[in-house]
Amino acid sequence: MKKLFSGLGTLLKWTVGVVFLLVIVAYLAGVFEQKIEPGQIEQGSVEEDACDQVAEPILVSEPRIEQIPGTIAAKHETTISSRILATIEQVLVRAGDVVDSGSPLVILDSRELETRELQAEEALAASQAQLKEAETEFARSQNLFDQGTIPKSRYDTAESGYRVAQANVERAKQNLEEVRVSQTYARIESPISGRVIDRLAEPGDTASPGVPLLRLYDPSDLRLEAYVRESLASQINRGEEIQVRVETLNKTFEGKVEEIVPQADPGSRSLLVKIALPETEGLYPGMFGRVLIQTGTEERLYV
Incomplete structure (x- = not known):
């Protein structure tokens, strides 16, 4: 029995040795290396070529x-101010608002202007009445002077009074026209189409000639x-x-x-x-x- 086991052990050792020897021979022969089919390129080579192509420097001309x-x-920037001294009743816009040319911006208290207009109308009516009297007196004095019944000094006085009355009427008409024009200043309108930059006044403030109330600009x-x-x-x-x-x-x-x-x-x-x-x-x-x-x-x- 001992001889039998001894023979099997020797055979096993020889078998393992032969297999190990065959594996070494196969490895040396390249059996375990990756094979590349004909016409194919090794992946590592392709990647190296691609890297070589990307890394190639390029000289480019660019604007400095x-x-x-x-x-x-x-x-175009416009400053809005009042032409008359008056109390501000309304400010109709705020900063950032877009306005058209002619749009109302600020409304002023016009009661004083209305009173002035009434007074100017009364003054005109009075001066016209005085002119009518002076005209009548001048016409009468001219007739009497032509007849030789009054001296020239009296005639000259009547003529002077008539000329003064005429001038007073013209002055009263001009004053009334100015007052009526001033009434239009109580409504301040935009001279341009644009956008409001600043709102510099509030209702209740006093608007004075030349003092800025708003600032506008043309965004176009x-x-x-x-x-x-x-x-x-x-x-x-x-x-x-x-x-x-x-x-x-x-x-x-x-x-x-x-x-x-x-x-x-x-x-x-x-x-x-x-x-x-x-x-x-x-x-x-x-x-x-x-x-x-x-x-x-x-x-x-x-x-």
Whole structure:
């Protein structure tokens, strides 16, 4: 029995040794390596080629842009004030409101004007009555003077009184007309179609001639004003189209150079350039913008 087990152990050892030897031979022969079919390319090679192609540098010519800061401004801005001294009854608009030309803005207390009109009418009626009396006296004096019954001094007095009465009537008519015109000033209307910037007065305030009540601007006529250094301003021409960037709106506009003020600022050595902008919702005076000016081209290397 012991001999039997000893023989089986020896056989098993030989079998394991042979199998191990065959595995080594197969590995050396490349049996366990990945095979590539004819016509196929190894994946690693393709990826390396692709990486080589992407990494190739490219030289690109691009415009060189200089950005000049500026401020949006209204070309036409109007200050509304009263022509007469009166109490404000109503202010019909607020900041931000859009108005048409001729729209009522402010209503003033017109009671004093109405009283003045009544007084002017009474003064005119009185002067006309005096003129009628003076005319009658002058006509009578002229007849008596022609007949030689009164001296020339009396005739001259009657004539002078008649001329004065005529002048008084004309003066009374003019005064009445002025009062009636003043009554129209109690209703302040918008001289332009635009938008209200500021409301500077409230009902109950006293409106005085020349004191601002409202400020308006025309939103269809905005422009960007920027100070451009002398050397760069010399490259800009009036009427030229130029780009303007407003970051708040995230928009770039095609503007048109409207004016180049022919006087340099001695401190900054720059010229004021005004660029007209298209009407745009959300674009207001005072906003920040940039003028984009191409100063040439530059080469850039991209990988």
